[in-house]
């Protein structure tokens with residue numbers, strides 16, 4: 001590792017951000033190394049966009065320290081090493097795709113060839129179209145090309161696939177994964193659990209301004225307990241099951257009970273000992289969605 005790449009991409013130390021009475025971020029501590037692909041995952045209003053804006057230096061923390069590539073994020077020189085795809089881009093819609101990509105490339109010292117950036121974003125057929133004539137999904141690709149064209153070391157993607165259909169989303173994931181395989185640092189925000197799982201090697205779960213989990217997708221899934229148990233038991237009520245299972249992570253959906261446990265065998269054995277009749281029994285590995293729900297509802 002050379003000295004350049006040993007500098008973290010981002011550090012946040014004891015960072016808080018208040019908007020008037022609203023405490024959007026509460027004492028956040030986080031280091032993202034270069035080469036990591038990190039997804040900020042959280043519900044609406046969790047503080048994801050605020051975190052990104054602090055990392056980009058477009059907002060200042062109320063207290064604490066933020067560094068981008070080892071320096072204050074507002075240092076102009078550093079801005080040349082980052083690529084940003086925000087939800088609102090504000091770029092002129094009268095320009096053609098090729099013109100826009102070329103223009104953005106000029107803001108950087110070592111831009112990519114315009115054609116290469118257009119190809120990477122899968123926009124070859126639209127290169128001569130004006131932005132105003134593109135669909136929402138195609139515009140998102142243009143914003144992606146604009147984030148890439150400067151050949152950045154660190155790429156920020158704020159909800160990159162919101163509003164895309166399943167196929168467009170998967171195509172977009174392929175393009176993001178191409179950047180991952182080139183060793184770029186990628187920091188993205190998403191509500192989409194499948195997206196975090198598909199792209200990131202680290203997921204930071206944020207809720208109500210606090211980091212409530214930070215790990216690989218596998219670790220996040222394990223955080224909630226190893227297995228999901230699902231069954232029907234007509235004679236059983238929720239409180240009794242919570243007592244038998246010794247957990248309150250139990251849900252009653254229609255006639256089906258669902259619970260999470262690291263020791264599903266012990267719970268099942270206790271249920272059988274009490275002669276509780278179960279039907280439609282399933283024991284499966286807990287998914288990211290269950291992990292996320294359990295994490296955010298625990299707070």
Ligand SMILES: Nc1ncnc2c1ncn2[C@@H]1O[C@H](COP(=O)(O)OP(=O)(O)OP(=O)(O)O)[C@@H](O)[C@H]1O
Pocket residue numbers: 019022023024042043044045046047048049050051
């Ligand atoms: N400019 C602002 N003025 C006042 N409050 C704000 C401002 N921006 C964000 N907030 C508040 O700060 C909190 C965090 O918002 P933020 O936009 O960072 O969340 P988010 O996780 O990105 O949400 P979403 O997924 O909905 O985009 C919310 O309570 C929000 O209402």
